[in-house]
Structure formats: C-alpha cells, structure tokens
Amino acid sequence: MAIQIKKEGKMRTLKIFLIVSFCSTLLVIGCSKKGEEKKEATKQTEGGTITGLVYFPGEYPEPQKILINQDQHICGAFQYSEDFVVNEENKGLANVVISLANVTNGVPPQSETSHATIDQNGCRYVPHVQAVPVGTQLEVLNSDGILHNVHVYLNSIDPANEVLNKAQPAFLKKVEITLDKKGVYYFKCDIHEHMNAYIVTFDHPYFTVTDSTGHFKLENVPPGNYTVQAWHEVLGNLEKQVTVTKGQTSEVTFEILPNE
DSSP states (O other), X not given: OEEEEEETTEEEEEEOOOXXXXXXXXXXXXXXXXXXXXXXXXXXXXXXXXXXXXXXXXXXXXXXXXXXXXXXXXXXXXXXXXXXXXXXXXXXBXXXXXXXXXXXXXXXXXXXOOEEEEEEOSSSEESSEEEEETTEEEEEEEOSSSOEEEEEXXXXXXXXXXXXXXXXXXXXXXXXXXXXXXXXXXXEOSSSTTOEEEEEEESXXXXXXXXXXXXXXXXXXXXXXXXXXXXXXXXXXXEEEEEEOTTOEEEEEEEOOBOO
C-alpha cells in the first residue's frame, strides 16, 4: 500500500511496511466477585491483553493547510487537515481504529444501548474519529451557532448508502441518529467542505482508537490467534497476526516506513 504526500513542492511515496513484535508480561488478576458477578469476572480475567503502537519511525506527512471562505468569523481563514495527526515526539499516529477480526467468543457485546456525541465546534467535527458498538444512539451537536449540514454515508460516498442529509441551523442544537449497521460512517458538511469525520461501528467489544501518541490497548481478549486490524481514513486496512495468552500481554507494532 502506498500514499502520496507533497512536501516542499515534490511528491514522495510512502510504502507501508508493518512489523509486529510480541512480548509477554504477567498480569495481576484481582479477586472475582460472588455469584453471577464471579462468573462474569472470571470470564473476563481469563483473557489476555493486546497493546501496541502505530507510528512513523522516519518521515511523515505534514498537515495540509485548507483555505476557508465560508463563515470565517467562526471557522477562521484556514484550518489544517486531520487525516494525519502525528505526535511530534514519538511520531505516533492518532485516530487509527484498532479491532480484532472474526471474533466468535469472549466478552459479549454490552446489552444496554450505547450513547455517543459528535460536535460541530469551530467548523470541525469533534472528535474526528470514533469507534462505538452497533446500535449506538448518536447526538450530533451544533456548538457553532451557524448553519451546518449533517450529511452521513455508510461505507462509501454513494447515494445508495446515504444515511442522513439534514440541515442543522443555529437554533437546532441537537440531531439524533442511530448507528444501527456495522461499518464506517462518514460525516461531512455540504456547507463547509473541509469538515469531515468517521465513526466505525462493531458487533463485538474488542475495538479502540489510537490515542494522541499512537498507542492502543485491547483488554480481556480470550486466548487464541487473532488478526489485528488497523483502519485509517487514508491508509485503509492494515493487518497483523497476534497470539494472545491467558494472563499475558502481547504487543503489536505497526511501523510506517518511507521508501527512500
């Protein structure tokens, strides 16, 4: 897989090489509770943990400056793109959705309805990337006090996959939507073309999003062999294999190396 980045007037190609390393550290397992709680706690603590990092060991794409002509009193004259949010210290890549593929056992999905929010704040969708359970009740907020348009697609920008297309003026502070299908929900604003966000839904609990340093953690994973999937809005799907052992931690590192 390759991505194109422009730097100092020249196009450079980054080829993606993934390196995975495994290490094991004994976890301290707390005492379980009684009755049904004991059964559930035992079920969870019999698993292992997967930790990891997605990062650029070398050169990485710089944020692109986006000029803005609409509602500059709220949006500003320009903003920087959020497709590559890289930590300057360790070059970790934020906003990567991490999950396990084809999970058939372990902790069941939560039975209670999940709730999440996404806010139009400063002419951005905040947060830019989320991962939530299927069936999540989402509140789309408008903190800007100007007219926005919430345009949502599932898995691809195609009229057949349109989920919502609704104007959200200043007086309409909240729009509600149920994310009832598994996949990648893409959010955009037809009024402010630079605005976009992603929400990925899952039918199991083994998912997370890399933090501002590119790190992630999946806990209570049943022992076994798994495919760890890393999804990024530009890089697409990256995969690595991992073996999880009861009471231990397996480490997975995705390295994105430049082709010099």
